[in-house]
Amino acid sequence: MLSLFPVSSSENLLPFDGEVYYYPNFFNPSESQAYLTQLTTEIPWKHDELVIFGKVIQTRRKVAWYADHNKSYTYSGRMKVGLSWTPTLLSIKTAIEQKLKTSFNGCLLNYYHDGDDGASWHADDEKSIQVNSHIASISLGATRKFEFKHKQTQEKISLLLEPGSLLVMKGTTQTHWIHQLPKSKKIKVPRLNLTFRQMI
Ligand SMILES: O=C(O)CCC(=O)C(=O)O
Numbered sequence: 587m588l589s590l591f592p593v594s595s596s597e598n599l600l601p602f603d604g605e606v607y608y609y610p611n612f613f614n615p616s617e618s619q620a621y622l623t624q625l626t627t628e629i630p631w632k633h634d635e636l637v638i639f640g641k642v643i644q645t646r647r648k649v650a651w652y653a654d655h656n657k658s659y660t661y662s663g664r665m666k667v668g669l670s671w672t673p674t675l676l677s678i679k680t681a682i683e684q685k686l687k688t689s690f691n692g693c694l695l696n697y698y699h700d701g702d703d704g705a706s707w708h709a710d711d712e713k714s715i716q717v718n719s720h721i722a723s724i725s726l727g728a729t730r731k732f733e734f735k736h737k738q739t740q741e742k743i744s745l746l747l748e749p750g751s752l753l754v755m756k757g758t759t760q761t762h763w764i765h766q767l768p769k770s771k772k773i774k775v776p777r778l779n780l781t782f783r784q785m786i
């Protein structure tokens with residue numbers, strides 16, 4: 587049985603083939619609440635569109651894509667042009683850049699209304715993302731379970747993503763591991779996630 591517990595130190599959570607670090611309380615509860623309120627209202631949330639077997643499917647969760655002006659993002663055959671950074675997003679981006687001593691030029695935002703919204707198994711390995719770059723993930727709102735699965739061994743690592751936390755995926759993580767945000771009937775409140783990315 588896998589144990590689920592809030593990890594407090596910044597050791598690598600993956601046993602091999604990648605690096606994942608979890609920092610709870612990267613933002614304190616009042617900062618997290620303020621960012622949740624601001625982003626919920628100021629972001630033009632839209633249902634995502636994916637092409638599956640040639641059909642355009644709308645996701646239940648809502649998304650938004652922000653990026654430096656010359657960056658676009660292609661996945662599932664759809665090209666997305668980034669919106670311009672807002673002051674709220676820039677203050678979050680700067681806080682992460684100072685902590686990690688690196689810079690980001692894109693951010694995918696996900697809005698999960700409740701536990702019926704999730705993200706199924708995938709790796710963030712699109713061609714437009716720099717190979718072995720950092721992905722910095724901020725969670726706000728509901729605490730949700732997050733899982734990694736090794737592509738060959740199927741080994742699973744689970745953790746809880748709490749509001750105000752920062753999760754960093756780097757090194758060869760996206761080459762060897764997939765990740766998901768499982769659905770959960772128990773979750774009745776929204777969660778907002780921001781993944782800052784390093785695009786080509
Ligand atoms: O919501 C999350 O924590 C992760 C979302 C995700 O994996 C993605 O947008 O690529």
Ligand SMILES: [Fe+2]
Pocket residue numbers: 708709710765
């Ligand atoms: Fe992802």
